[in-house]
Amino acid sequence: MTIMFDRTPEGDIISDQHLIARVLSEALSYINYLKGKILVFKLGGSMLEHQQEVLQDIIWLHQLGALPVLVHGGGPYINEWLTKLNIPTRFLDGLRVTDAETLEVVRMVLRGQVNQRLVLMLSQMGGKAIGLCGTDGDMVQAHIADERLGYVGEVESVDPASIQGLLEQGFIPVIAPLGQGPDGTCLNINADLVAAHLAGALNAEKLIFLSNVIGICRADGTRISELSDAEARRLIDEGVISGGMIPKVSACLDALAAVPRVHIVDGREPHVLLRELCTDQGAGTMIIR
Numbered sequence: 001m002t003i004m005f006d007r008t009p010e011g012d013i014i015s016d017q018h019l020i021a022r023v024l025s026e027a028l029s030y031i032n033y034l035k036g037k038i039l040v041f042k043l044g045g046s047m048l049e050h051q052q053e054v055l056q057d058i059i060w061l062h063q064l065g066a067l068p069v070l071v072h073g074g075g076p077y078i079n080e081w082l083t084k085l086n087i088p089t090r091f092l093d094g095l096r097v098t099d100a101e102t103l104e105v106v107r108m109v110l111r112g113q114v115n116q117r118l119v120l121m122l123s124q125m126g127g128k129a130i131g132l133c134g135t136d137g138d139m140v141q142a143h144i145a146d147e148r149l150g151y152v153g154e155v156e157s158v159d160p161a162s163i164q165g166l167l168e169q170g171f172i173p174v175i176a177p178l179g180q181g182p183d184g185t186c187l188n189i190n191a192d193l194v195a196a197h198l199a200g201a202l203n204a205e206k207l208i209f210l211s212n213v214i215g216i217c218r219a220d221g222t223r224i225s226e227l228s229d230a231e232a233r234r235l236i237d238e239g240v241i242s243g244g245m246i247p248k249v250s251a252c253l254d255a256l257a258a259v260p261r262v263h264i265v266d267g268r269e270p271h272v273l274l275r276e277l278c279t280d281q282g283a284g285t286m287i288i289r
């Protein structure tokens with residue numbers, strides 16, 4: 001093996017082997033800490049075309065002893081199908097206005113396509129995954145909170161028993177964001193909100209949102225590395241945080257009551273999860289109280 005040399009800022013000579021040992025020792029302490037910890041990942045529909053590396057990181061984290069739970073979105077895929085079927089698409093503050101016809105498409109795409117595709121990919125990559133949606137095992141109970149949105153659910157409660165059972169059996173649960181209404185109807189719920197409630201119900205160690213942005217950005221496009229509750233509300237009022245980022249930030253703030261660490265990271269970045277969870281340098285935006 002050829003050994004390369006470099007210098008520290010102080011001018012000391014270091015070799016590749018020293019660097020590898022340094023990286024490994026840093027990573028090993030994080031890996032030790034993550035063993036047995038529940039990590040909830042929300043995979044945004046906007047980053048799903050970059051899912052391969054994210055799923056690889058998730059499988060490695062599972063093999064190293066962490067307990068990953070995946071909640072996925074799929075907004076862009078639902079939009080595509082609605083366009084194909086000539087059904088108009090409309091959002092209010094980042095939430096899809098869902099009539100009966102739209103709900104059928106949402107159910108078909110989220111459960112039938114996106115969820116199944118993720119489970120198959122995880123399985124092909126050597127992971128042991130099970131796909132389910134919020135209506136399975138009476139997991140997510142919801143009600144309609146805003147009549148203008150139609151069949152859109154606001155989460156009332158989450159029963160984490162089925163997910164805990166799957167984790168104990170060594171599975172990676174993959175969850176589509178649908179919930180059960182009071183009269184047994186199916187409701188469309190934004191995946192950010194399902195992820196936040198589930199992370200709380202599971203007492204997760206971390207909740208990480210993977211999206212298609214470098215984090216939450218200021219009006220000038222630069223990344224905010226830490227964002228507090230008050231600052232987030234101000235940025236929403238000023239319109240700097242808009243569209244799909246509104247439910248994400250609201251979900252982060254809700255989750256903070258129960259989950260110690262909530263992050264938004266760029267799912268398009270190679271191995272962003274290993275960097276976020278196993279090195280000293282965090283990526284994206286961390287939400288704080």
Ligand SMILES: Nc1ncnc2c1ncn2[C@@H]1O[C@H](COP(=O)(O)OP(=O)(O)O)[C@@H](O)[C@H]1O
Pocket residue numbers: 043044045046047073074075210211212213215216217218240241242243244245248
């Ligand atoms: N202040 C902001 N910082 C970053 N992204 C923002 C901001 N305000 C609005 N957005 C938009 O939010 C989008 C992410 O939300 P969304 O499209 O729902 O993603 P996902 O499918 O990952 O949930 C970004 O692609 C961006 O266009």
Ligand SMILES: CC(=O)N[C@@H](CCC(=O)OP(=O)(O)O)C(=O)O
Pocket residue numbers: 043044045046072073074075076078094095096106152153177188189190191192244
């Ligand atoms: C009520 C509501 O907005 N539901 C979302 C559910 C999917 C989702 O959340 O997808 P992303 O994570 O890709 O945004 C929708 O219909 O698009």
